[in-house]
Amino acid sequence: MRISELSRRSGVATATIKYYLREGLLPPGRATAATQAEYGEVHVRRLRLIRALIGVRGLTVSAAKDVLDVVNEGKADTHELLGLVFGIRPPAEGDTPARAPDEAPGGGAGDVDALIAEMGWTVSEHNPARETLTQTLHTLNSLGMEYSWRTLLPYAALAEQTATLDLDQLQGPDDPLEKAERAVLLTVLLEPALLALRRLAQEAESTVRHRS
Amino acid sequence: MRISELSRRSGVATATIKYYLREGLLPPGRATAATQAEYGEVHVRRLRLIRALIGVRGLTVSAAKDVLDVVNEGKADTHELLGLVFGIRPPAEGDTPARAPDEAPGGGAGDVDALIAEMGWTVSEHNPARETLTQTLHTLNSLGMEYSWRTLLPYAALAEQTATLDLDQLQGPDDPLEKAERAVLLTVLLEPALLALRRLAQEAESTVRHRS
Structure with missing residues (x-):
């Protein structure tokens, strides 16, 4: 299809499509003439994904591009894929550690290490x-809340159960591109929904306690 | 203390403090001369809260003001307070329903009603x-994910447990201002931390599955 048809099908303006093409968010179409290209279903689908990331999730164009690059890599390996989606950069040869050794003791970073150790989690540096x-622990404490990492432990236990649900849902498609898209959608797009569920549950729980 | 000392104590530039005063985010000091005012500990504390909401949580000045207005109301009633923090506007006399009756059937809004009913939650319209x-359900489905509200049910059950933890933590202070501040911090500021716990748990769970 021509770019005008792609615009109609995806609901994205032609000028915006051209911008996404220039920025590399959208792969180029098949050139049919010097100034014309042919686009396919993959472009329609990709534009919907871009709209979800930028329009719905509120990512910047640059952040959306990082996520789409992961999808483009088409990793079939869920573990590696999730690492890329979450921005976990594998350490390069001769890389310096992400955190300077003298930062660790006493600071909030040591607290997070303690939480991760207590949960028995294996998590990349x-x-x-x-x-x-x-940062959250630091902020709460700077506001005089005296909030310890131990207070987060029951939340961490619930997060663990949530993660099990998440990974169960990533099983299924074998096509690497589909798997990557699913991982992005179910991790990134589900975030506001999970916070919304918490707010609904808070109101419901508050109503119950208020009544009694 | 003078505004210069308030700036030093809070780490917020004098020009920014003046801006917050003009916008009503910060209550005025006690006027000691035509162009001079005296500020106290309440101002230092309030500035830390503003920094947390705008700098850490990324709220707009206008959204931060809405939250601070809630804190200022000093509601001792946790139920009412949470409603204000979450932006639940109580229906005014003769108010029209938030949703038009013809919007409900078939759309995502009906799905959310179904989820809330299934969980047995009492939640304001x-x-x-x-x-x-x-919106999330709509977005996922528009991307061809065929994501039903029933898939969210186990997440809703975990959100319910999270809300119980949340409300347990709101018990305690009797001072209305302190209680309001605590409610804001523990609901709004904790949100990124909960998502971060999910991401850490996802990596840990993925590592376990990857190994076996």
Whole structure:
């Protein structure tokens, strides 16, 4: 199909499609003339994914490109794929550790190490979620909440059960591209839904306690 | 203390403090002269909270103001307070329903109703988390995932357990301002930490499955 038809089918404006092509978010079509290209179903599907990541999930164009690059790699290995989706960069030869040795003791990073050890989890030093947790603990404490990593342990146990559900759902498709797309959707797009469920459950639980 | 000292204590630039004062995020100090005011510990604490909401949590100034207005109301009633924090607007006299009757059937909103009914939750029609869930289901399905609300049920059960932990942690302080601050911090600021725990747990679970 021509770019005008691709625009109609995907609901994305032609100018925006051209922008995505220039930025490498969308693979080029098959050139049929100097200024014309032919696009296919893969482009329609990819545009829907881009819209989900940028429009729905609120990612920047650059962050969306990182995710799409992972999908493009078409890794059949779920473990490696999840690592890429989560931004876990495997350590390169002669790489310096992500964290300086003198940062660890006393700081929030040591607390997160303790939590991970207590849960018995094997987690890469390069998983950026470590930093998110460290920052949250630091922020809560700087606001005088005296919030310890031990308070997070019951939440970690529930997160473990959530992760089991997540990975069960990633079983299935053998096509690497489909598997990658599924991993992205079920991890990245499900995040706001999980927070929404927590807020609904909080209201429901609050209603129950309020009544009694 | 003068505004310069407040800036030093809180780590927020004087120009930014003046901006927060103009926007009503920070209550005015006690005027000591035509162009001078005296600030106290409450201002230091409030500035830390603003930094947490805007700098750490990434809220807009306007969204942060909404949250702070809730804190300012100093509601001692946790149920009402949580409603305000979550943006649940109580229906005004003669208010039209949030959703038009013809929107319900077939659409994602009906799916969320079904999920809430299945969980036995009492949740306001005005809880904005309903819309988030509806959108996520709609997005996943528009991407060809065939994702049903029933798939979310085990996640909802885990969210229920999370909410129980949340509300247990809100017990304690009797001071309405402290209680409001605690509710905001433990609900809003904890959100990225919960998602980070999920990502760590996913990596750990993936490692276990990968090995075997």
